[in-house]
Amino acid sequence: MILPDMLEAKKRTDKKSKFLYDEYKIDENMKIGKNKKYYIKTYGCQMNEHDSENLSAILEDMLYERTDDMMDADIILLNTCAIRENAHNKVFGMLGRIKHLKESKKDIIVGVCGCMAQEEVVASELKKKCKWVDIVFGTHNIHRLPNLIMEAIKNKKQEMEVFSIEGDIIENIPYKRENKYKAYVNIMYGCDKFCTYCIVPYTRGKQRSRKKEDIINEVKKLKDDGVMEITLLGQNVNAYGKDLYDDYGMENLLEDVAKTSVPRIKFVTSHPWDFTDKMIDIIAKYDNIMPFIHLPVQSGSNKILKLMGRRYTKEEYLKLFNKIKDKIKNVSITTDIIVGFPSEEESDFNETLDLVNTCKFDLAYTFIYSPRVGTPAAKLEDKSSMEEKSERLDKLNELINKYAKESNEKLKDKIVPVLIEGVSEKDNNMFMGYTDTNKLVNIKADKKYIGKIIDVKITEVKTWSLNGEVKVLEKSV
Ligand code: SAH
Ligand code: SF4
Ligand code: F3S
Numbered sequence: 001m002i003l004p005d006m007l008e009a010k011k012r013t014d015k016k017s018k019f020l021y022d023e024y025k026i027d028e029n030m031k032i033g034k035n036k037k038y039y040i041k042t043y044g045c046q047m048n049e050h051d052s053e054n055l056s057a058i059l060e061d062m063l064y065e066r067t068d069d070m071m072d073a074d075i076i077l078l079n080t081c082a083i084r085e086n087a088h089n090k091v092f093g094m095l096g097r098i099k100h101l102k103e104s105k106k107d108i109i110v111g112v113c114g115c116m117a118q119e120e121v122v123a124s125e126l127k128k129k130c131k132w133v134d135i136v137f138g139t140h141n142i143h144r145l146p147n148l149i150m151e152a153i154k155n156k157k158q159e160m161e162v163f164s165i166e167g168d169i170i171e172n173i174p175y176k177r178e179n180k181y182k183a184y185v186n187i188m189y190g191c192d193k194f195c196t197y198c199i200v201p202y203t204r205g206k207q208r209s210r211k212k213e214d215i216i217n218e219v220k221k222l223k224d225d226g227v228m229e230i231t232l233l234g235q236n237v238n239a240y241g242k243d244l245y246d247d248y249g250m251e252n253l254l255e256d257v258a259k260t261s262v263p264r265i266k267f268v269t270s271h272p273w274d275f276t277d278k279m280i281d282i283i284a285k286y287d288n289i290m291p292f293i294h295l296p297v298q299s300g301s302n303k304i305l306k307l308m309g310r311r312y313t314k315e316e317y318l319k320l321f322n323k324i325k326d327k328i329k330n331v332s333i334t335t336d337i338i339v340g341f342p343s344e345e346e347s348d349f350n351e352t353l354d355l356v357n358t359c360k361f362d363l364a365y366t367f368i369y370s371p372r373v374g375t376p377a378a379k380l381e382d383k384s385s386m387e388e389k390s391e392r393l394d395k396l397n398e399l400i401n402k403y404a405k406e407s408n409e410k411l412k413d414k415i416v417p418v419l420i421e422g423v424s425e426k427d428n429n430m431f432m433g434y435t436d437t438n439k440l441v442n443i444k445a446d447k448k449y450i451g452k453i454i455d456v457k458i459t460e461v462k463t464w465s466l467n468g469e470v471k472v473l474e475k476s477v
Contacts, residue, residue, distance in 0.1 A: 001160045003127075004118050004138065006374040008164040009202040012192060017208040017243070018168040024143040026061045030150060033064030039073035041094065044081025046268060047204075047233055048114055050175065050184040051142055052079045055113070057174035058145050071101065075109045075149070080116035082199050084370035091116060095130060102132055109149060111135040113142070115203035117162050121373055131158055138162035139204055143173050166190075167205030171214055181421055181451050182229040183222045187215055187253065191235035193271060195298075196309040196377040197341065197369060200235055207236065209244040212253060219260050228419050228453065229264035229290075232257065237267045238274035251278040258286035263453060264419060266290040266438065272297070272320050273311045284328045291328050292438040295321065296336035300355030301348035304341050307380070314355060321359055332362040332407065332437035339396055340369045340389030342380035349392050353399060360403040362437070366396050401463050408439065408461045415471050416441075418456040420449045440465040 038059045042052040055077055056066060067073050076098055081087040091112070098110055110133050116122045118138045126136050134152040137144060140163040152159045167190055177183055190205040191198075219230055232253075234240060240250040250267075257265055265288055272295055283289045299305050302313045312320075324331055337352060356364070368389045371378040416435045424430035424442050431445040433456075442465060443456055449470065460467035 001158075002162055003160060004120050004123050004162040005164040006120055006202050009118065009205070010374075012166065012206050015166065017166070017206075019171060019211060019214075020168055021171045023170045024058075024173045026058075026146055030146040031061075031063045032150075032153075033059065033062040033075075036064050036074040037067040037072055038064040038075045038077070039067050039070045040077045040079060041070070042079045043087055043090065044079075044083065044115060046184060046231065047186075047235070048079055048081055049178070050186060050233060051114065051139070052077075053175035053177060053184070054142050054173045055079065055145065056176040058142070060176060061174065062146055062149070070098075073108065075111070077111040077113060080112060080114035080122075082115035082119055082122070082203055082372070084367060084372075086370070088116065088122070092125075095133070099130070099132060109134045109152060111137070111145075111148075113137045113139075115139060115199070118164070118203040119199070119373070123160065123162060127158070127160065133158060136160040136162065138164075140165060140167050143170050164202075165205060167208055169208050169210055171210075177227075179421065181227060181419060182231065183227045184231050184233050185215060185218050185222070186210060186234065187232045187237060187240050187267075188234035192239075193236055193273075193311075194309060194376075196307065196380075197338065197372065197375060199372040199375055202374060204235065207239060207243050209241050211244070212241075212248060212256065215253065216256055216260065219257055219262055223260055223262040226451065227262065228451065229266070230257065230262050232265065232267040234267075235269060236271045236274065238270050238276070238279065242274075249276070250274070251276060251282050254279065254282045254289060255286070258282070258289050261288060263288055264290055264436065266292055268294050270295050272317050275320055275324075277323070280324055280327050290436045290438065291331040292334075292436070293324060293328075293331060294334045294336075295324070297355065297359075298336060298338050299341065299344070299348070300352035301344070302351075304344055304348050307343065307377070308338075308341060309376075314351065318355070318358065330437065332439070333359070334363040334365075334438075335359070335361050336365045336367070337396065337400075338367050338369050339392040340382075340384060342369070342377060342382040344369075344384065349396075353396065356396070356399050356403065360406065361400065362407045362439070363404050364400045366393060366400060368393055405461070405463045408463070408466055411435075411439070411458045411466060412461050413458065415455050415457050416468075417453050418443065418468070419453045420445060420451065422450055423447075435466075441468050442466070444469045446470070 418433040420433040424432040456468040457471040
């Protein structure tokens with residue numbers, strides 16, 4: 001049994017990460033999933049979604065088949081997120097349901113993995129109160145899933161293996177893409193920014209960039225496989241390369257990925273601190289880099305930004321924001337905002353509203369601050385009540401929605417390129433896709449357009465989506 005340790009997880013040394021290419025192996029005796037099914041529930045960010053794609057592929061290597069019905073599964077994995085308390089509550093709620101299921105179906109294997117598993121409090125709760133959970137593993141040992149399953153079956157007791165390490169890079173873990181036309185590509189793991197409220201640097205280890213060759217080769221393969229859109233993934237992608245190269249950074253990587261001529265490229269998430277002018281120039285230069293940037297600001301108050309350890313001021317953020325808007329034609333910029341950070345007063349919150357009024361974001365993800373055990377902010381005194389925080393969130397969301405609708409309205413009657421992904425979930429006669437600025441469009445189209453980027457005329461505008469119709473003949477992509 002290996003339990004998580006937040007103090008260990010916090011450590012950063014000069015040790016270089018290792019690149020391991022042969023760490024993932026499936027032996028013949030591990031192929032035990034024939035005629036059995038797996039179900040994975042994923043919480044959290046795109047990084048976790050991509051990890052679940054790894055988990056799926058590993059289980060399929062073991063010959064398990066996927067099911068979307070948990071009741072039908074022989075193995076259930078919860079890939080969890082630790083970013084806010086409500087994510088916790090959801091997972092423990094779900095575990096309650098699974099416990100019930102396991103009472104009548106004793107042989108099912110239940111696993112908890114992901115960022116919550118990296119938390120001491122969670123691991124000890126699982127150990128004490130949920131002994132019936134068969135396997136618990138963290139973000140550093142996804143490739144060990146087959147071994148953990150085999151051991152749990154053999155030993156008939158809970159297998160807990162959570163490493164609290166800076167982390168290495170494990171290459172060649174297979175993944176099963178959720179989307180035929182879009183793919184995630186990890187460019188780096190972990191985070192060294194240590195924003196004071198955030199648990200990610202503890203759950204994901206130190207910043208480790210993948211080698212540029214490994215990334216480019218993966219992108220080329222995906223392109224050959226018909227993938228139209230690549231999302232480069234990392235907690236802080238703009239810092240790509242800093243831990244690995246002296247003279248190769250995100251701007252170089254973006255350029256090299258653009259040169260593969262994969263039709264669309266985007267990247268998440270950008271920390272404003274590492275966003276260079278060169279990067280802006282590269283995004284502006286290449287048509288296949290989408291004019292879409294997620295640039296979390298978190299707060300409009302310098303006092304709060306400082307307490308958050310964000311390393312920029314409101315003025316610096318605005319300078320960068322304006323530079324991006326000036327240089328990248330029709331760019332859409334989205335953000336994340338936290339309200340109710342300890343010691344946020346009405347005047348600080350009003351500064352956040354002012355900033356939103358200035359930036360008029362295309363979209364924003366807004367959160368009430370949630371204290372995370374082990375992070376520095378959790379020790380700060382927090383005087384404002386939950387009621388006050390909720391009121392602030394409502395007020396902020398109202399403003400965000402207003403600007404989201406306004407930015408969509410600018411597209412009314414315009415013709416925009418859309419990657420058609422498939423049939424719309426809500427209406428089977430409609431198709432859905434995203435613009436190059438990452439806006440959702442429901443389209444009157446034909447199934448022959450699925451998987452293609454076509455010109456669409458926007459006919460109707462809503463807060464969260466657009467409606468449109470195919471206008472011009474398909475582009476030669
Ligand atoms: N690496 C990304 C963010 C990952 S977490 C970045 O730095 O931009 C996604 C968002 O969750 C953050 O941008 C932040 O707005 C929010 N978040 C993180 N920790 C939080 C906490 N303790 N309480 C509330 N929101 C939080
Ligand atoms: Fe968390 Fe900050 Fe790292 Fe983002 S940059 S993952 S908010 S510590
Ligand atoms: Fe959540 Fe971990 Fe992502 S905490 S947001 S799943 S990196």
